[in-house]
Amino acid sequence: MTLCFALISIGVIVQSLRWPFKTALFPVIIGSCALILSIVEFSMSLYETTGGRTKKKKQDAMDFKLSEGVDPAVARLRTWTAFGWIIGFFFLIVLFSFNIGIPLFVLLYLKLHGKEKWLISILMTVGAWIFFWGLFIWLLDTPMPQGWLIRGLHAIGIGS
């Protein structure tokens, strides 16, 4: 991760050198600071892992930590599944728009992943759709994009 960071910093500095002074000032300063920090951090972690002093306990960030009570293989599978559902939700919205994508996602998630009963799944699906439609469509009149599939169907003359 530190190496990635260093590479990004180098990219920022290199790109910035092509810009005029007023545009490049801040990126060059920040990129340089970031590069120095990542080199130092990389050196420190390299020193700790290759010998010298005894290994220190991994530094705890004062931030949320991923749960550790789950078997790593199970955790990895659940993580990929969770990201899969998130990306799937995005595609449902892109294909069907929010109006259909939201209830479809809620229903599919509760039934396929959560294995919830039909009653709870349907109630939550309806509730989610009412909340979305009531607040964002009816009250706030938020413009929502048409889904690609819906647009395609309209283009070939089905529904309008």
Added chain:
Amino acid sequence: MWDAFIGGLLINLQFNSFLYMLVGCAIGFWVGILPGLGGGTTLALMLPFIYKMSPEEAFPFLLGMHSVVATTGDITSVLFGIPGEATTVATIVDGYPLAKKGEAGRALGAVLMSSLVGALFGASFLAFTIPIVRPLVLAFGSPEMFMLIILGLTCISTLSGHGKRGLMLGLMSGAFGFMISLVGQDRQAGVLRFTFGQLYLWNGLSIIPVMVGLFAIPEIVDLAVRGTAIAGNVQLGKLGKGVREGIKDTFRHFWLTVRCSIIGSLIGILPGLGGGVAQWVSYAHATQSAKTEEERANFGKGDIRGVLGPGAANNSKEGAGLIPTVAFGIPAGSGMAILMGAFFLLGLVPGPDMLTKHLKLTYSMVWTIAISNVIIVAVCLLFINRLAKLTTIRGNLMIPIVLLLCFIGAYTSNNDIADLIVLMVFGGIGYFMVKYRFPRPPFILGFILGKLAETYLYSSATRYGAAWLLRPKVLIILAIAVAFAVYPFIQKRFRKEVLSEPDKI
């Protein structure tokens, strides 16, 4: 002045004004809770409704909404780890771990009470400092403002972890946030930076999808991995008792709450900085109140002081933010800039007139902030048990709803589908940051303040050359930043020396 002070209260107690204030509070309650619906945006949406109102009705309506948003924004930060507002991110650091430990009631009680104390302090600050604040606001130029941003970043980087590595990772995270803020057109020359030919990126990345993705997605993924409720399998216990405990915590650490309110007010006065810096500086101060290394290590894992500090600061800054807005016509933040639009719509001009001819109206704003926060905290405390019980609902039921809120919140910031892609990308980045122990708070602070920092740096360099680095106020703020960074090491070394000499214990 005393007449105006009472006159302001009487304005708010008129039937129409009070009713509009209640409506504003109700709107603010939901706006704060829902991520993506920002206080500033809602303020803009409410402006058309004030055309037919008198100033005595319009300001309670608008300020009633805006001043409670930070209070209710803390609720989602605590319960779900999703920042309801950009100014409630710091509350997540200790508030959400408390919820996961089954102490959601305590965290909510503490954050609501500290928010109320902060709001009342901010309102009082506004009331009593209006006549004397002018030299303070005018004393801070671009160099000082830039250094204040660096101070805020240093504070939060210091807290990001323990030891040298913690500080290093925090600063790297902050620098990364600054780099991400570079995307888009630069303010100085209009050159497109890192837009990769995408029109969407010309305006830079929007804060809501970045913030929601960075903080909410990793939490959602972790909830899915755990397969439990937010509060895990911990018995929630008597929530009412937890809430009372949280309220008592506010008074147990009363002076900390007051100090953080002062920090919020002092930073809130300065145009442009606002909640972004105030919440983190106050959080930093709260951690400094830890007496031992073990106590300090508890921050980030559910220390109640980590909830009290930001809760107080992000409310006290609201009252203070009105000072430059009302008195000088310099908006303290984007919300205040929109509020200035309201001034002109109502035929008022922010400036000396507001402190002379319309002083009663100015004081009615003070009373609006105070009364609306009292009302909203009282209402929240009535429903707090129900709110806290949300943390016991099965993860499988919560995840689709929370994801729905994240996606809608991200989309409604700009009504652009590309914001959902940003949400997911930063969700991934946030996950890896958490996995590899890169702290997220410095990143978000760097991201929020990056463009502002660049503007101040450029103005300073253009106007003063390198001499801006030697200005007395700049050096003082730099010294404070360095002190913040080295203080934990000095404290640790001092304790080691004391422990190694048993006679001294």
